[in-house]
Amino acid sequence: GQNIDQPTEMTATEGAIVQINCTYQTSGFNGLFWYQQHAGEAPTFLSYNVLDGLEEKGRFSSFLSRSKGYSYLLLKELQMKDSASYLCAVMDSNYQLIWGAGTKLIIKP
């Protein structure tokens, strides 16, 4: 079966760095997405990785290792507005997105 695993909840301090991990087992791979979702709101696109390595976009970076079925989202200089759920999703061989349950990130002052 297809499976995406990410931690349910993480806590970090304002101004610090946090890494949210995602491991996956899917039938085929056409890229991995990270989305941010504030409570009760729509998911919004953060990053897309299809090749191994690190993609940096401002305070957010995303890493992919296809051989390990592993990705992480790195958030630097955390701000209170970063409190949200972070969703990992893999595009499978049918170009369908398989979603993880999301990691709720709590930022403390």
Next chain:
Amino acid sequence: DADVTQTPRNRITKTGKRIMLECSQTKGHDRMYWYRQDPGLGLRLIYYSFDVKDINKGEISDGYSVSRQAQAKFSLSLESAIPNQTALYFCATSDSRTGEVQPQHFGDGTRLSIL
């Protein structure tokens, strides 16, 4: 104005009622999707459409039907609602015309409660 608009935003109804959720988009995207989101679970695909004449079942299509009335409009119907269909429903769009994988863009969601 939002690029992907869902109506209604909230709906409370009774078991057995027929319900339609509507989605319209101004992004000009060809692909549209309906998902449901439940606490502790990932987004689950209900139906998707790659163009007006193309409708496909997703992971959890039982109890749901859809209609793609135009490229910009994609409606989800619950023919006879049951309480375990209580969830947050999202419509999403994506663009296949570039030939490259593109992210999906989501509407603001419809919170549906079935009593």
